[in-house]
Amino acid sequence: MKKRVVVCAGTFDHFHNGHLNYLHQAKKLADELIVIVARDETVKRIKGFSPTDDENVRLSKVENTGIPVKVMLGNTDADLFRIVEDLKPDVIALGYDQRVADDAITERFPYCRVVRLESFQPHKYKSSFFRKRKGG
Numbered sequence: 327m328k329k330r331v332v333v334c335a336g337t338f339d340h341f342h343n344g345h346l347n348y349l350h351q352a353k354k355l356a357d358e359l360i361v362i363v364a365r366d367e368t369v370k371r372i373k374g375f376s377p378t379d380d381e382n383v384r385l386s387k388v389e390n391t392g393i394p395v396k397v398m399l400g401n402t403d404a405d406l407f408r409i410v411e412d413l414k415p416d417v418i419a420l421g422y423d424q425r426v427a428d429d430a431i432t433e434r435f436p437y438c439r440v441v442r443l444e445s446f447q448p449h450k451y452k453s454s455f456f457r458k459r460k461g462g
Contacts, residue, residue: 332356333415334443335400336424337364339377341387347446349393352419355441360413361394365402407434419443 334352338345353359363385369377377384381399389397401409410418418431418438422445431440 329357330355330417331358331360331413331415332417332419333360333362333410333413334419334421335362335364336421337369337373337377338384338388339369339379341379341384344446345388346391346393348419348421348443349388349391351443353393355417355419358396359394360396360398360415361388362398362400362409363388364400367402368400368406407431410435410438417441 332352332355334348336345336348349359349361352361363381364372364377366376366381369375379387385397385399388394398409400406415438418435418440420426420428420431420440420442422443428440428442431438
């Protein structure tokens with residue numbers, strides 16, 4: 327029987343309990359969870375600022391949770407979703423605050439189910455809060 331592969335992605339800067347909850351929710355949908363960690367240059371291009379932790383630190387923090395079967399860095403080119411084509415997941419799990427249209431993903435990947443995950447105490451766990459506290 328084919329294993330259900332779920333892909334989720336994020337910056338994972340200032341790794342916190344919200345990220346941990348996101349990974350646990352995505353894992354519940356999967357036999358195998360693959361996590362894509364955004365590259366430093368991608369974060370800067372999309373969000374307009376560099377992450378506090380570099381991409382290798384952020385990748386290590388996700389790996390150290392032991393939740394995903396595989397953690398990898400994303401693409402550096404303009405087509406961020408090309409990596410999803412290579413992975414061919416059954417499900418793409420999106421965070422509640424990720425700014426990507428579910429229907430745009432469904433259109434590009436009709437074989438994937440798109441699941442928008444629930445927030446976890448967003449008033450308390452959001453990377454922007456930690457960035458402001460640390461001044462970066």
